[in-house]
Amino acid sequence: MEKIYDLLVIGWGKAGKTLSAKLGAKEKKVAIIEENPKMYGGTCINVGCLPTKSLVHSAKILSEAKKYGIDGDYSFKNNFFKEAMKKKEEMTIKLRNKNFGILDTNENVDIYNGRASFVSNNEVKVISSDNKEIILKADKIVINTGSISRTLNIDGIDNKNIMVSEGILELKELPKKLLIIGAGYIGLEFASYFANFGSEVSIFQFDDSFLVREDEDEAKIIKEILEKKDIKFFFKTSVKKFEDLGNSVKAICVQDGKEFIEEFDKVLIAVGRKPNTDNLGLENTSIQLGKFGEILVDDYLKTDAPNVWAVGDVKGGPQFTYVSLDDFRIVFPQILGENNGRKLSDRILIPTSTFLDPPYSRVGINEKEAQRLGIKYTKKFALTNTIPKAHVINEIEGFTKILINENDEIIGASICHYESHEMINLLTLAINQKIKSKVLKDFIYTHPIFTESLNDILG
Numbered sequence: 001m002e003k004i005y006d007l008l009v010i011g012w013g014k015a016g017k018t019l020s021a022k023l024g025a026k027e028k029k030v031a032i033i034e035e036n037p038k039m040y041g042g043t044c045i046n047v048g049c050l051p052t053k054s055l056v057h058s059a060k061i062l063s064e065a066k067k068y069g070i071d072g073d074y075s076f077k078n079n080f081f082k083e084a085m086k087k088k089e090e091m092t093i094k095l096r097n098k099n100f101g102i103l104d105t106n107e108n109v110d111i112y113n114g115r116a117s118f119v120s121n122n123e124v125k126v127i128s129s130d131n132k133e134i135i136l137k138a139d140k141i142v143i144n145t146g147s148i149s150r151t152l153n154i155d156g157i158d159n160k161n162i163m164v165s166e167g168i169l170e171l172k173e174l175p176k177k178l179l180i181i182g183a184g185y186i187g188l189e190f191a192s193y194f195a196n197f198g199s200e201v202s203i204f205q206f207d208d209s210f211l212v213r214e215d216e217d218e219a220k221i222i223k224e225i226l227e228k229k230d231i232k233f234f235f236k237t238s239v240k241k242f243e244d245l246g247n248s249v250k251a252i253c254v255q256d257g258k259e260f261i262e263e264f265d266k267v268l269i270a271v272g273r274k275p276n277t278d279n280l281g282l283e284n285t286s287i288q289l290g291k292f293g294e295i296l297v298d299d300y301l302k303t304d305a306p307n308v309w310a311v312g313d314v315k316g317g318p319q320f321t322y323v324s325l326d327d328f329r330i331v332f333p334q335i336l337g338e339n340n341g342r343k344l345s346d347r348i349l350i351p352t353s354t355f356l357d358p359p360y361s362r363v364g365i366n367e368k369e370a371q372r373l374g375i376k377y378t379k380k381f382a383l384t385n386t387i388p389k390a391h392v393i394n395e396i397e398g399f400t401k402i403l404i405n406e407n408d409e410i411i412g413a414s415i416c417h418y419e420s421h422e423m424i425n426l427l428t429l430a431i432n433q434k435i436k437s438k439v440l441k442d443f444i445y446t447h448p449i450f451t452e453s454l455n456d457i458l459g
């Protein structure tokens, strides 16, 4: 069987689902192909941003309760964890169904559940779970297959207690002892919330680097904050071998050449994510891959096949949901045949928030980059304990650092405090619109909030 569409979208990622909905609304015939019915809505909703942030929030409640003397033994914490997992699951199912419904009720969009692979530049084969095959044809195709967790080649790693982020989001019991391999975004977010739930967390980093892209003073404060939660960092440390102990694993570890043995209930491998092009049949197309396995695209996200675009994590570069959404903005006018509008090189500022407790957020350039680029700057720095609201809610950890150039324009900001993930967007707007730092300094903010600290910090 064969069907013809205006657009085929492979993978239900952020950009692809938005394209499908908007093009369907414009009477274009769209097919979206998703291999896993539990992934309608994509990574973010099902196994990424939202479930993790639900757990970050629940774990924070437990650690807050501790400040009011409400605490308990492992059984108390485990029951709380199970409730949190239930709430996370309910939220995920609700959002997945909502996402499915948005496209399912769009009469111009057909949803295919199956694995897609290219037969040629404009033909895609879909094989469903019951092994039925269909060929879909379209003039235009968008690849939005996301990324997958990298893993490690360690003896014994194929153990039920060792998992990547998807697996750890399905745990039934709170691990008493958790090992996280990799001190990156995922490793640190999981470490922070599991420590808040009451797990004993160890992080192994194979070299001596920690948040290498960040300024050293910032990385130092963040590490200290995490250590106060009893998270133990092991640098220059890796695992040589895992041994199965039934409900736990024995890890034969090597730190700086010396061996030691530790037992963990669960192990999370968080050593990065790679573009998901496995079995996509790209060899049947003119699409080319880069050295990290990413689909190569031009400034308009077009691949080496003139009718195929790649969006989201699969094209390499920063892996964030809002970047995938911005990819939609670049591709949408092209699919409609309108003049090329937004392009990759227009995307200069990408703010980030790592949802630690407290969250760490960044935008623009930091001191390291400014020095490397020879950009002159003035630094404004304040600890969070100088902000009245921080004392009101007893959240006094962290800092704010803002860099200002010779024209009094903000060029970078790093914030680590309770509201950093909200506040960073105001600073992103200020940088984007070249708002003078004096304007933010003399601005009337409501009170008491974290953002009003700009009155003092920029003084």
Ligand SMILES: Cc1cc2nc3c(=O)[nH]c(=O)nc-3n(C[C@H](O)[C@H](O)[C@H](O)COP(=O)(O)OP(=O)(O)OC[C@H]3O[C@@H](n4cnc5c(N)ncnc54)[C@H](O)[C@@H]3O)c2cc1C
Residues within 6 Å of the ligand: 010, 011, 012, 013, 014, 015, 016, 033, 034, 035, 036, 039, 040, 041, 042, 043, 044, 047, 048, 049, 050, 052, 114, 115, 116, 117, 144, 145, 146, 147, 165, 186, 276, 279, 280, 311, 312, 313, 314, 318, 319, 320, 321, 322, 324, 355
């Ligand atoms: C644990 C974790 C936490 C994260 N937290 C955040 C966060 O807080 N904020 C943030 O902005 N980003 C976060 N991210 C990153 C973010 O989730 C991703 O950048 C984003 O979801 C990328 O989406 P995408 O559009 O590339 O595609 P995805 O959402 O990954 O969708 C790709 C889809 O394609 C499907 N697919 C793959 N191959 C095929 C095929 N051959 N045929 C059919 N279907 C296929 C997959 O099943 C999947 O549903 C997190 C990621 C993880 C793993």
Ligand SMILES: NC(=O)c1ccc[n+]([C@@H]2O[C@H](COP(=O)([O-])OP(=O)(O)OC[C@H]3O[C@@H](n4cnc5c(N)ncnc54)[C@H](O)[C@@H]3O)[C@@H](O)[C@H]2O)c1
Residues within 6 Å of the ligand: 152, 181, 182, 183, 184, 185, 186, 187, 189, 204, 205, 206, 238, 270, 271, 272, 273, 318, 319, 320, 352, 353, 354, 355
């Ligand atoms: N809040 C957010 O926006 C958020 C949250 C989670 C994830 N994400 C996205 O997901 C992406 C992937 O996250 P991640 O943490 O898996 O990747 P990452 O690249 O951020 O971190 C990987 C870590 O593993 C280490 N590592 C690499 N190879 C290793 C090896 N062989 N042995 C031991 N350690 C090794 C790296 O040095 C690094 O510390 C992030 O880059 C980010 O874009 C975003």
